[in-house]
Amino acid sequence: MAGDLKTKLARMEQIKREKPAYRNLLDFYEKIFIAKEEFYRSFKTLPIVFDAQEVQTKFKAGFPVLNKRAIELDSEALEKFFRALLQISLEKNPDTAGKLHAFIKKGNLDVGRAIRMMWDGKISLPTGEKEELGDPTLLSFLLTESLKPFYEYLAENLRAVIDLTLWEKGYCPVCGETPAIAALLGEKWSRILFCAHCGTEWPFPFLMCPFCGNEEEKGIMYLYVEKEKHYRLEVCKACQKYLKAVDIELIGASVPLDVENVATLHLDILAQREGYGRGAHYPLLI
Numbered sequence: 001m002a003g004d005l006k007t008k009l010a011r012m013e014q015i016k017r018e019k020p021a022y023r024n025l026l027d028f029y030e031k032i033f034i035a036k037e038e039f040y041r042s043f044k045t046l047p048i049v050f051d052a053q054e055v056q057t058k059f060k061a062g063f064p065v066l067n068k069r070a071i072e073l074d075s076e077a078l079e080k081f082f083r084a085l086l087q088i089s090l091e092k093n094p095d096t097a098g099k100l101h102a103f104i105k106k107g108n109l110d111v112g113r114a115i116r117m118m119w120d121g122k123i124s125l126p127t128g129e130k131e132e133l134g135d136p137t138l139l140s141f142l143l144t145e146s147l148k149p150f151y152e153y154l155a156e157n158l159r160a161v162i163d164l165t166l167w168e169k170g171y172c173p174v175c176g177e178t179p180a181i182a183a184l185l186g187e188k189w190s191r192i193l194f195c196a197h198c199g200t201e202w203p204f205p206f207l208m209c210p211f212c213g214n215e216e217e218k219g220i221m222y223l224y225v226e227k228e229k230h231y232r233l234e235v236c237k238a239c240q241k242y243l244k245a246v247d248i249e250l251i252g253a254s255v256p257l258d259v260e261n262v263a264t265l266h267l268d269i270l271a272q273r274e275g276y277g278r279g280a281h282y283p284l285l286i
Contacts, residue, residue: 005037008256015263022263025286028092031285032145035088039081040149048157062169064176066154066198073119073150075112082111082146089138099134100142103104108132109139118143141283148197151175155198164202170210174200179210179243180280181261182234186249194257196282201257211279212239223270231264233271241279242271 012030016023056066086104089097103109133139155174167173172195179193182204193204208215214236223233230250235242244267246260264286268278 005033008033008259011256011259012263015259019263024092025265026262028088028285029259031088031091032085033258035081035084036145036149039084040153042077043150046153048154050158052161055158059167059173064172064174065158065162066175068119070133071154073116075116077114078146078150079112081149082115082142085142085145087265089142093138094279096134096138099132100138103133112137114143117145119147137285141285144197144283148217151198155200159200164200167202168204170204170208170213171184172198172200173202174198174201177281178279180282181257181264182243182245183246183254183257184249186247191245192257194261196258196280199258207238209234209239209241210243211241212236214238223274225266225270231275233267233269235274235276239279240276242276243279244268264278 009030011152012026012033016026050067050070058065086097086101090101090127104111119173158174164171164173170193171178172193175193175195175198177197180196181194183192183201185191190203190206192201193210194201204210205215207217207220214220216238221235221237221239223235225231230247232245232247233242234245244264245262246255246257246264248254261282265284268284269286272278
């Protein structure tokens with residue numbers, strides 16, 4: 001359902017026509033998507049070795065199957081990609097990205113080390129003056145995006161040996177991250193959750209919060225934006241978190257969910273104004 005680059009770019013163009021307010025943002029993300037696709041292709045010759053039996057055992061036990069400790073990162077290639085993404089950011093927002101660029105140039109941040117720490121889940125933003133660093137969200141975004149093509153490549157290989165229809169958890173079966181958006185499949189009265197980190201999609205019960213497991217019908221509320229019935233927010237009163245969702249039946253065709261995640265930033269703003277927090281950890285730039 002996520003689609004290839006051509007499908008993603010076509011969907012972006014469609015959204016630009018339908019929602020002109022998103023044009024500048026999608027122009028930026030279009031360059032990010034193209035850069036990630038080019039970097040992703042560089043992994044095609046990288047052999048991935050894993051024990052299929054071990055992967056299946058972890059999967060059946062309800063554990064994410066990606067073993068990060070067994071993967072060796074190419075820090076040099078990842079840092080080069082980070083700097084390419086930073087250059088794209090400089091074109092979009094020279095002031096904010098310029099501060100980060102200067103911060104790194106002064107030696108205040110070891111990019112390769114920061115990427116490795118992000119991979120290990122130990123990243124902490126630099127303690128320097130915020131005014132000097134600029135927007136810390138941009139740094140978090142770039143570090144995350146730098147790893148995304150590698151996550152996707154690993155996930156593609158790992159998904160080949162597991163049956164995603166058997167996964168019953170609210171977190172990603174491959175990398176363990178929480179979902180960023182869901183696809184509603186009306187004809188099956190079900191939904192598909194999407195992991196923005198590694199691109200994995202898996203089925204999940206229609207009336208259940210993926211973040212806390214709440215199944216009380218009255219505990220789940222839906223919020224809509226006028227004239228956008230194909231999008232909705234699923235908010236949980238138990239954990240106070242929200243999940244964005246796109247109704248495939250109302251749109252009339254499958255759409256790349258990583259594009260929909262970007263094209264629904266107004267839903268993130270709405271939910272947060274209502275006091276709900278993002279269930280997904282994946283950073284987005286507005």
